[in-house]
Amino acid sequence: MDQLLALDNEANLATRDRFIHDLSAHKQSGLAWVKSHIREINEWVDNDGVALLRGLNIVSTNQFSSILEAIFGEPLSQYVYRSSPRTALRNNVYTTTEYHADQVILQHNENAYSNCWPMRMGFFCVVPAKTGGNTPLADSREVYRKLPHALRDKFENLGVMYVRNYGDIDLPWQEVFQTQSKEEVEAYCWKNDIIFEWKSDNHLQTKQIRPAVATHPQTKEKVWFNQAHLFHCSSIDNQMPESMRESIGLDRLPRNAYFGDGTEISAEDIATINEVYESVTFAYQWQRNDIMLLDNMLYTHGREAYTGTRKVLVGMAKAAY
Template sequence: MDQLLSIDMDLDSVNTDRRVHDLSAEKLSGLAWVKSHVSEINQWVNNDGFALLRGLNIVSTNQFSTILETIFGEPLSQYIYRSSPRTALRNNIYTTTEYHADQVILQHNENAYSNSWPMRMGFFCVIPARSGGNTPLADSREVYKHIPSHIREKFEQLGVMYVRNYGDIDLPWQEVFQTNSKVEVQEYCRKNHIEFEWKSDDHLQTRQHRPAAAVHPVTGEKVWFNQAHLFHHSSIDGPESAAMRNSIGIDRLPRNAFYGDGSDIDPKDIAQINDVYRQLTFSYQWQRNDILLLDNMLYTHGREAYQGTRKVLVGMA
C-alpha cells in the first residue's frame, strides 16, 4: 500500500515566476490595456494555467465584468446550482463565498460536483484583508499524480456520488437553483442527470454521480477533478461534525460524498487527499485591483481565514 510522502516541489519558485504580470507602469486604463492585449493575456493562461494581473487601474464592478468578457470572448455565466452563499452583483459578477472570516475554504475546482462547470474564472480584489484572506492555488495535474495510487484508483473506478439536503442547515433550494418553482428545479435536475426526491414540501434531496478525474479538453492532461473532500462529512471541523450527525442523522446532512456505488469513503482517505492539497498549495498576497485569471480545470482555488474587511469578486465563463 502506498504511503503519502512529502511532496518535493519548489513552490517558492512558483510564487516568483512569470505568472505575476506587474502592469503598474502602463498609462492606459485597465480596460483599454486589456483590449489591446487580449491574445497575450489568454496565452499566459493557456501556457501557465493562471495569470495574476497586477497594477491595472480598475474603477468599477462593471469595468471588471467588461474586462473578463473581453478576455474570455463571451458573456459571463450565471451561477446556478450553487454550493455556497454569495451575492449576485451586476452582469453576472458575484462576491466570493461568504463564509465567516475565521473559516478556511478548502481547495476546489469550481462546480466539479456538477456536469457543467466554467473553464475560465477571474477574481478581482477590491479590498484586501488586513491579514490572511489570500486565494491559495494548487495544480490539479500534480494533485492527481501525488494522491496515493490505491486511493486514486478506487475513486477512478467508482466515481463520486454527491448527496445534498437543502434548507434545514445548508442553502435553501430556492437559492441553489435560483428559482421558486419546483417544476423548474425538477426540469434542471432531469436535464443535468441529477436524481431528486422531495422529502417534504420544503425538503429536497439530490444525488449526482460524477467521475473523480477528468481529461483537460485542450492539453489532454489528466486532472483530479472532484469535490469529494469538500462534501464529505469529515470536512466539518471539530466536534461539530459528530454533533450534527447525531442530531439530524447522516442521511440528512446538508451535503456528503460517497463512492459512486453508494459505499462509504474512508475519512482517512479524505484526510490524505487534503494533505496532498495542503502540500501543493501556494498563494499570492492580494493587492488592491489585482485580477487573478484561472483555468478552472488546471488549478484549484480556496480561501484563507482572515481578519479585517475583505472584498474579492468573481466572474466565470
C-alpha cells in the same frame, strides 16, 4: 514535516513568479490595456493555467466585468446550482463565498460536483484583508500524480456520489437553483442527471454521480477534478457538534460524498487527499486591483482565514460539459 512542507511551498512559489504580470507601468485604463492585449493574456492562461495581472487601473465592478468579457470573448455565466452563499452584483459578477472570516475554504475546482462547469474564472481584489484572506492555488495535475495510486484508481473507477439536503442547515433549494418553482428544479435535475426526491413539502434531497478524474480538453492531461473532500461529512466536523450530527442522522446531513457505487469514503481517505492538496498549494498576497485568471480544470482555488475587511469578486465563463 511541517518545516519541510513550508520550505517546499516556498520553493514552489519561487518557481511560479512567471505567473505574475506587473502592468503598473501602463497608465491607461485597465480595460483599454486589456482590449489591446487579449491574445497575449489568453496565451498566458493557456500556457500556464494562471495569470495574475497586477497594477492595472480599475475603477469599478462594471469595468471588471467588461475586462473579463473582453478576455473570455463572451458574456459571464450565471451561477446556478450553487454550493455556497454569494451576493450577485451586476453582469454576473459575484462576491466570493461568504463564509465567516475565521473559516478556511479548502481547495476546489469550481462546480466540479456538477456536469457543467466554467473553464475560465477571474478574481478581482477590491479590498485585501488586513491579514490572511489570500486565494491559494493548486495544480490539479500534480494532485492527480501525487495521490497514492490505489486510492486514485479506486476513485477513478467508481467516481463520486454527491448527496445534498437543502434548507434545514445548508442553502435552501430556492437559492441553489435560483427559482421558486419546484417544476423548474425538477426540470433542471432531469436535464442534468441529478436524482431528486422531495422528502417533505419543502425538503429536497439530490444525488449526483460524477467522475473523480477528468481529461483537460486542450492539454489532454488527467486532472483530479472533484469535490469529494469538500462534501464529505468529515469536512463539517469543526462546524457541527457531534451530538447535532447524530440527532440529524447521516442521511440528512447538509451534504456528503460517497464513492459512485454508494459505498462510504473513509475519513482517512479524505485526510490523505487534503494532505496532497496541502503539499502543492501556494498563494500570492492579494493587492488592491489584482486580477487573477484561472483555467478552472488545471488549477484549484480556496480561501485563507482572514481579519479585517476583505472584498474579492469573481466572474466565470466558457461552460464545459
